[in-house]
Amino acid sequence: MDRLDLRILDQLQQDASLTNQALAERVGLSPSACLKRVRRLRESGVIQREVAILAPEALGASLHMVVEVTMVRDDRTLYRRFTQRMEAAPEVMQCYQVTGEVDFVLIVSVADMESYDRFCDNVLDAGQDVHKFRTLISRKRTKFQTRLPLGI
């Protein structure tokens, strides 16, 4: 993966709707050479997928929560079951396993408080594996980006 690949990736991180022609021009390649690289980057898994980012406010999913989860005990099997449950829950946008007093941090998106209450009952408390959790209610998501710093 060379400088050209990194430039391609950085462009696509910002705008994946670019045509291959326009992308090729920006990075200084012919369309065919550029396409070959993009395909290789997709197949190798560096480009995981291409997605549309929607405005949460326009869709009634504008309530974001940061949830700090502490497990009942430190146990691999318990952790695996928990992460699988989070994987299956559509409200859970992100799940980080962290070090320290807390075991997991979740980013959860819901329409309203009732939906969040249901989430707590049906997903968080459903496994007898969560000892306690603390919810930080987000009044405002002031930044949301998916662009990783590639250092180029």
Next chain:
Amino acid sequence: MDRLDLRILDQLQQDASLTNQALAERVGLSPSACLKRVRRLRESGVIQREVAILAPEALGASLHMVVEVTMVRDDRTLYRRFTQRMEAAPEVMQCYQVTGEVDFVLIVSVADMESYDRFCDNVLDAGQDVHKFRTLISRKRTKFQTRLPLGI
């Protein structure tokens, strides 16, 4: 925004590289009708942008931090300056303004601990507005999705 728009959005949330033809077929519209809707959804800002999601591990940006920030005092101007600083920092992927004992939660992506130390010095501590912060080091990001639950 009707059921058809929601189906279009949910498809594009999952895969924005779908051709308009394939998308039209999936939602049961003619290509031209589908394209009109997609264009409208883009122009109205419901579709904010289309981006490539990259594998952080493949790019040496695999260290994720959850940072809880407490400000020196509750002050609108201070908050605005802080959010602007976070907006400008490429390491800050997300910034949530939250209620409770903590004022902000950040999701930060860096290559290594040295980069994170530099970030703390040059960005977090640079404004004399942060009273204290707590870093939760992520050992593993077990889920990362951008797909909002649209309830369809």
Next chain:
DNA sequence: CGTGAAATATGTATCGT
């Protein structure tokens, strides 16, 4: 990696409901 031609997709105009 680049060129050029065939295959495909996008975008537009027009008509019908």
Next chain:
DNA sequence: ACGATACATATTTCACG
């Protein structure tokens, strides 16, 4: 106002140099 069909334009894709 919205969707379908058909046509013109643009893009993708592949064989070859």
